[in-house]
Amino acid sequence: MTVSQNGVFHQTYSSDQQLRPTSWQRYRIVLVFILIIVFPLLVGNRELRIANTVIIAAIGAIGLNILVGYTGQISLGQGAFLAVGAYSTGLLMHQGLPWWLAILVAAVITALFGIVFGIPSLRLKGLYLAVATLAAQQIVGWIVRAWDPIDGKTDGLARELAIPNTNVVLGNRLNTSEITFYVVAMIVLIVVTMLATNLFRTHIGRAFIAIRDQDIAAEVMGVDVFRFKLLSFATSSFIVGLAGGLIAVHSTIISFERFTIEVSIEYLAMIIIGGLGSVAGSIYGAAFIKILPEILREIGTIMTEQGWLDAAEFDLILPYIREAAFGLAIILTLIIEPEGIVKVWRDVKSYFRLWPFSY
Amino acid sequence: MHTVSMSRFDRPYLDDPPERLQLDVENVSLSFGGVRAISDVSYSCYPGEILAIIGPNGAGKTSMLNCICGLYRPQRGRIMYGRHNLVTTPPHHLPKIGIARTFQNIELFSHMTVLDNLMLGRHVHMRKNILQSVLYWGRAEQEEIRHRQFVEHVIDLLEIQAIRKKQVGALAYGLQKRVELGRALAMNPGLILLDEPMAGMNIEEKEDMARFILDINEEWGITVILIEHDMSVVMDISDRVVVLDFGLKIAEGTPDEVRQNPEVIQAYLGEEEPA
Ligand SMILES: Nc1ncnc2c1ncn2[C@@H]1O[C@H](COP(=O)(O)OP(=O)(O)OP(=O)(O)O)[C@@H](O)[C@H]1O
């Protein structure tokens, strides 16, 4: 149950429709911003690098959640969409575009790509659509492994794409200066969070949710279901394309290993664990999935230091432990709180809002 | 074609009131494989009236509504709403020409709040594009608030102020039915199709619902087509009645005429007596 705010009376519809109506919600925002600013000053380079992967994942997860969580169109093509964003960014930078413009254009390309792979959603639902989006995964995988312009050698094979050294902000390269990348990516995340939140305050976002909940009723209510599904694919893919572009400028070279079907599944895990149909949940889920392996590695390091485990052996089994931990996390989420971390957090908040009268 | 001036009705206008047009169902037949759901049915619904469609289970009443709103395509016949041929109109165009409906098995957006469900009723009247939408700036915000005002009128009419921020899936059945009516009203329709709006309700809830239907008909001037099994309600509130049985129209007329029709009595034998 969500707890309504007692004692808050709105005088106008416009104040009622504000995102953060009460002052303590505004204080919390200020607190979050302070954290965002002081965090990089407090931690080392390794933590900052992890934070940066979380930020990229959070942007990608928000994009995926728009499509899967809000519109109800299951996609297994997240890896492919990220790849389109990343490779387009790299190739456009090779054409001489500044990195930021390359990312924006790449996001538009990814959106168009999303529309094309959204067309089967006219006929297909659920698992069938998921299988159709697998086609995106296969096609992109094939192109980036075989298309000569990617590595510049004309041998019918493409191994990896080198990112040009034009990914520079104020003299710092985005792939070597973690703090520079942190600032850039955090700005993108904040903007994407705001835009996505706004989207679901308006009729377009409502139409997405309506399609998920009851597509026939949505149609009779005047929603052109097919058009809005494509719009959802486009919006979602645009944001995923931004994440892909950030992956590119954060790298020296990119290769397809970073965009496989496992990546698609990892992103689905993020939004399930974080909370389907929640912008904040996308961020929590991304943080969880990206930080969990680091914690596992920490534990492993301690165990090898204690002599309980052989270091080489641990490196060998770590990927499997990681997959198992993801699986366990998803199962636990579905059993304990299907609405995800965001719901747990909401419950904690309402508990304290009512405290000490929490019954 | 009758079109009645709407100015005398106390309706909260945002947009132009939709034209209330005459609905003409002409020789409509619909079958599913071998099953004939509707056979050569014709009738009209005049602007401003409450027309009830009654008949035993499986008579083809819901199929009839589905034909009107474009979810089913009859194999034969025409359905004219003014100059619009509804047989060739895609369902999502219906709100634009002023037709709204509710469903027999509630089809609300269960994870949305009551308010958002009703706001979805305003969908076709909203213009902002995706860019204005994500920026939620100026015009976009004004548009949302303007439509919120219309929706609040509907909330007042249906007396659901207390639940506007509640998630629809968590509401009692009777309230959900009321919200579904509200969502249809939010479209500002000229014609509203109600598929068993009182099914599964207790007496008190039925009385409320009957009152709302009369209110929207008399005060907002909305034409109503109503499917209902409770004969006392039908006889009380409808102006005319069409009776279907096994896909055939077996009678049409005022409640009194229909009640005395021997074929109708025959069709209802073994079911329930028309009150
Ligand atoms: N989509 C469909 N596919 C196959 N048969 C259908 C379909 N929809 C309706 N029918 C059949 O058409 C006939 C009429 O059904 P309909 O739902 O219109 O009846 P109804 O008068 O609304 O009945 P009830 O009072 O039980 O709601 C039934 O025999 C039903 O089985």
Ligand SMILES: [Mg+2]
């Ligand atoms: Mg029915």
